[in-house]
Amino acid sequence: MSSKETFSQISPSEFFYRNRDLAGFSNPTRSLYTAVREFVENSLDACDQKGILADVHMSIKAVDAEKPDPKQYILTVRDNGPGIESNHVPLAFGTVLYGSKFGLKQARGMFGLGATMAILYGQITTNKPVIVKSSTDGKIQDEYEMLLDIQKNKPVILKHETKEVSKSGLSVSICLEGDYAKAGTKIRDYVYQTSLITPYATITFDDPKGEKYRYTKVIRTMPPSPTIIRPHPHGIDVETIRRMLLDTNYQIPAVDNNMILKVRKELGLANKNLSHSEIMDKTQKKWKTLTRPVRIVMALMSFLKMDFEKLSKTTIEEIDIGNKKLTYWDFGESQSISIDMDPESFYYKQLANTVQGETLTSFLTKRFQRVGPTTALKFAEYAKFKPEQRIGTMTNQELVKLTDGLQSFDDFMAPDPSCLAPLGESPLKKGMERFFEPDFLEVVQRGASAYSGFPFVIEMGIAYGGKISSRGMKVYRFANRIPLLYDEGSDVVLKVVNDTDWSRYKVKGDPPLVIVSHICSTRVPYKTVGKENVADRPEIERELKLALLSLSRKLSSFMSKRGQAEAAIKRKNLYSKYIPLIAQFCTELAGKKKEPNYKKMITEEPIVEEET
């Protein structure tokens, strides 16, 4: 054992660099595909969020076309989205774990990490910078050339220039080691299927061989965008609760110049310098009109016994309600000072309330979706908490108990689906119509449902015949408008489709049949980190089954009508072929000259008779 062993913190960039397999950058084939996905999905998400009908243009060009795969490719994705503010660009593309998508609503990617991972991968394999061009106003475009400093998790800007443009949007271009020979099929499938589930977007792809794939918008209206909502109690864990307590409960106010200005203004003392006791008098008179942060500052001042000038030279370090101690840092004396707080004081109670946080009932009703006062009280009884208990005073054990209670209490209302963004029946139908040109097409959107506190909606479409090839049933799987291409076998959608007895719906052999399944959820229960197959949660499986059932019933009635029509034509053809022969033969047998008058038998629509 070495005693010289050292421990050092690694940066997030370094962590991802060492664990890039996790994020889908394990080999040149997979990496090229993952990079395409990350950039295209970022573009679509950005446009969706701003209600812009996306135009996404993607191109992959070989740096040296003559070389065999794997080799260096330049991947460029350009969109007409909102762009990124110039000063955010270096951080957004030059650091890992810098993202904007941390709210709770449905989006394609979760945190926007993938794009940075792709950039990182490109840099590792080719040592070439990323080129980002962004315009937010459609007039000025900022162009950055950057590298990542992996150890420091910081961008290194090589070049920054601006120029005038006529359109807003973002363009990202990286150079990376890839294998298009192997990844090509998947990438083309990805572009094709993404266009299918995004009928309001135009997506184009220029591949390294000069092939151009164009999928233009089918519809010009955007499906309603999802709203960010509060979490549902069933979907909570201890860590989430702890964070919620931290960021709501209270923050030790920063007593900086801005805050002092605000305090002065509310007390009507903008330009006056009063003594401590004068200030506190004023405070008592104005108390009811003061805002919450100002009340906290005043409560602190009552114990600090300082005027504004002195206050501006201190920082509050700790408010220890239990021990009634207040600790602050005095810049003037450069030391930490603790003072006692009088528990009988009016200001102490104010401070205590703030520090201990809101009551349990208030916390539940304000911080969670669909929890009213009645439910909150019922829950408190169920979980054996006092409704008025301050959440700030909870111990770790109590937090665990609270979390368990939240997860298991059955009387919460179902999760609010307004955070979901299903495509909608009409857009789905139009998309499928355009892609498959079928003889039969039906779509269904199920009502919202939930598993483990996460709401989800199933959309499904079924298409038959027309230009669909008869090579058997094809299932297109989507989750949150992302196509799932790998690991079909273990997916819950496939399971439901395969469990269906298709002969009951008059579907036989290798039917020209397409099923499109779209699962929308704030959290899709993927089986693996690769996000390619959905686990079989009973709630989801049930909804999928019901969706498929309603569609296959409609298909079945279409099939029987079609079957009848086909049989009628077939019958007529058979009669036309054979009846004249019978007539010819029996005429000679009967010794007649003229054939019998059978014409009407083959021209009239024949009556359906049971085949025996």
Next chain:
Amino acid sequence: MKKKPKKKAAEDKQNTLAELLKKHGAQIYDDLDKGNFPKFSIPSRSVSNIVYDKKIRQYILGTNTAVRSSRNTSQLRAFTQLMWLAFFANRLTGQKKSSTLRDVYYSSQAFEVDFEDQSESDNIIVDLEAVLSSPRESFHVFPEERSSVFGDLTIEYTVPGYEGKKTNLSDHPDGYAIGPSLTSSEFTDTSAEVVIAIEKGGLFTRFVEEQVDKKFKAIIVDTGGQAPRSTRTLLKRLHEELSLPVVILTDGDVYGEHIAMVIKSGSANAAHLRELTVPDAKWVGVWATDIEKYKLPTIPMTESDIKRCHDLLKDPRYQEGIWKKELEVFLKIKRKAELEAFSKYGLTNITDKYLPQKLEIAKSL
């Protein structure tokens, strides 16, 4: 002593058939003319509808019938095929032309009546037999295989170009092939008193050489193994029109015994026909009991011989008399002997010694 057979028997049959065809044709013509889909019923030939009739001693079809309708699209093709065959048979008989099963299959192609293969057309031929209750030879569809006949029988041809011409079947020592012209001829004259059907061509030749026809006043028929239906029809006609007893000589094994049985009572396959049997025909040898009696050289029975023995023991026709007894002896000795085995005692032993004894026994059977 010359026998005078009933005249014009063959011709009468042809006329009846032609009328039957015309009747069916007219019926279908009327249906079509009224705009109705024609249909007719065919006796069902499924195994469940084949029963043994003790009275007439053969397998016959039961009362089940299948309706074949031209309205039903799954039957329309077969209906048309059957109509075509009737039409074709009508032409064949009308023009006195003959054909074979294979001919029929190819002829259909000239009329856009598509048969998938010959077995499909063969099947339709059997359907027409069932509808008309007549063997296919009656509508001039003849088997490929030919057996032979020899003996003092004068026939008069009815086939085109030979009408009225006569031949005596003892004029040619190789015998006469039992083909369409012989089958459709009229029997005019014979001095024979017995018909000897023999399983093998080799023995047939020996019998002619040894003048069995003269010595025993016999017409000798070579069945060439399992007797073709034209041969069975000939045997039946010889028996019925000339009142000649028919005796059968086969190899001494279970298959030989069954050859005799088929001549006597037909086969399940032909249960729809009643003109192919000679119920009074007698199997005179070689019996299993003859093997020991004449000390014939033998060969062991194979497993399939033994299995066949057990199968036949379940057949209602093998439940009595020599039929049952001989099967049981075969099973006991598990050996069999061919007709040629008699050559051990000299080439003429079979005609000099065995045949006279057997013909004597036949009278008491």
